[in-house]
Amino acid sequence: MDKSFNISIFYIYLMSIEVSNLVKTFGKVVALEDISFKISSPGCYGILGPNGAGKTTLFKIMSTLIKPTNGSVRINDYDVFKDREKALKNTAFLVGTPEPYDYLTVKEFIEFAAKLRGKKVDVKSLKEELDLPDLRSRCGVLSKGQKRRVYLAALLAQDPQILVLDEPTDGLDPIEIYVIKNIIKKLKKEKIVVFSSHILSEVQELCDYIIIIKRRLLWQGSKEKLMRMFSPKSLRIEFLYPIFIEEIKNLIGDISTNIEQVEDSNRTFIVHYSGNDNDRQKILERLIKLGIRSFTDNTSTLEESYIRLLERFDKVINYD
Numbered sequence: 375m376d377k378s379f380n381i382s383i384f385y386i387y388l389m390s391i392e393v394s395n396l397v398k399t400f401g402k403v404v405a406l407e408d409i410s411f412k413i414s415s416p417g418c419y420g421i422l423g424p425n426g427a428g429k430t431t432l433f434k435i436m437s438t439l440i441k442p443t444n445g446s447v448r449i450n451d452y453d454v455f456k457d458r459e460k461a462l463k464n465t466a467f468l469v470g471t472p473e474p475y476d477y478l479t480v481k482e483f484i485e486f487a488a489k490l491r492g493k494k495v496d497v498k499s500l501k502e503e504l505d506l507p508d509l510r511s512r513c514g515v516l517s518k519g520q521k522r523r524v525y526l527a528a529l530l531a532q533d534p535q536i537l538v539l540d541e542p543t544d545g546l547d548p549i550e551i552y553v554i555k556n557i558i559k560k561l562k563k564e565k566i567v568v569f570s571s572h573i574l575s576e577v578q579e580l581c582d583y584i585i586i587i588k589r590r591l592l593w594q595g596s597k598e599k600l601m602r603m604f605s606p607k608s609l610r611i612e613f614l615y616p617i618f619i620e621e622i623k624n625l626i627g628d629i630s631t632n633i634e635q636v637e638d639s640n641r642t643f644i645v646h647y648s649g650n651d652n653d654r655q656k657i658l659e660r661l662i663k664l665g666i667r668s669f670t671d672n673t674s675t676l677e678e679s680y681i682r683l684l685e686r687f688d689k690v691i692n693y694d
């Protein structure tokens with residue numbers, strides 16, 4: 375068997391993050407309550423949750439910045455507190471707003487980061503990839519977005535297997551966001567990228583797997599499954615002639631979960647249904663009697679599924 379193939383299997387096999395029964399309290403505030411999940415293959419993993427849900431607390435524990443009240447985090451099968459050096463050797467964190475050292479030049483800072491991990495770095499190719507500022511500039515004079523890119527470049531220079539990025543695009547301009555998104559898309563093919571952002575279109579674009587926390591773990595699973603389970607499907611139907619909503623209700627009221635009239639139109643309606651293909655077919659067969667001009671399947675967004683999931687859990691979980 376090809377030797378490089380063997381090595382790459384071994385490399386992938388080693389990558390893992392295992393969070394077990396994690397609890398963190400700050401006095402009376404319970405930030406994390408019994409969180410467990412395991413990540414063990416390359417991809418982009420979105421950690422989502424509303425403000426104060428515990429995401430940063432989780433990342434801080436993973437990076438050993440703070441200790442948990444209970445539970446453990448293992449990275450590449452090493453406990454991050456008991457075997458810190460081995461656990462974090464191939465892991466890079468961008469948590470909070472870390473900044474490169476003011477008095478080092480961009481090149482010096484990136485080389486310094488690589489040296490810390492005993493790696494050689496091609497700073498010029500990183501400059502191209504991340505559209506970095508002049509390598510001779512002192513980091514202290516850079517803008518916020520430039521500093522973020524330089525810091526990210528320094529993390530990449532360490533060639534980690536796992537990257538934990540807490541809101542890496544927060545406060546950046548659209549071009550900078552575009553650059554960082556492209557880097558993540560590239561990295562996730564071979565590495566584990568754990569990523570958090572409040573911009574759910576970004577998460578939808580980048581992440582394959584979603585973990586939602588709100589103090590407790592509310593969801594873990596593929597993005598597709600989340601969107602399938604928490605977004606009822608809908609059809610946008612345009613009729614040939616003006617229609618009263620009651621006429622539609624009379625025909626499909628037993629199948630549709632909700633019918634909305636599109637603003638300023640008495641011909642276009644959004645018909646929500648369970649997502650079942652048979653129901654979709656029945657809706658169209660029955661409404662054809664009213665004269666359909668066109669119809670499209672409305673695609674739902676991750677944001678809609680996320681909001682729906684939180685609403686559902688808020689009804690059953692008492693967070694007080």
Ligand SMILES: Nc1ncnc2c1ncn2[C@@H]1O[C@H](COP(=O)(O)OP(=O)(O)OP(=O)(O)O)[C@@H](O)[C@H]1O
Pocket residue numbers: 400403404405423424425426427428429430431432
């Ligand atoms: N050092 C601390 N002392 C006291 N309470 C804290 C501390 N750090 C976090 N908390 C509390 O723990 C909870 C979780 O905060 P955390 O910053 O982890 O949330 P988050 O999901 O990252 O929020 P955001 O999306 O707003 O960044 C909040 O109620 C917060 O007030």
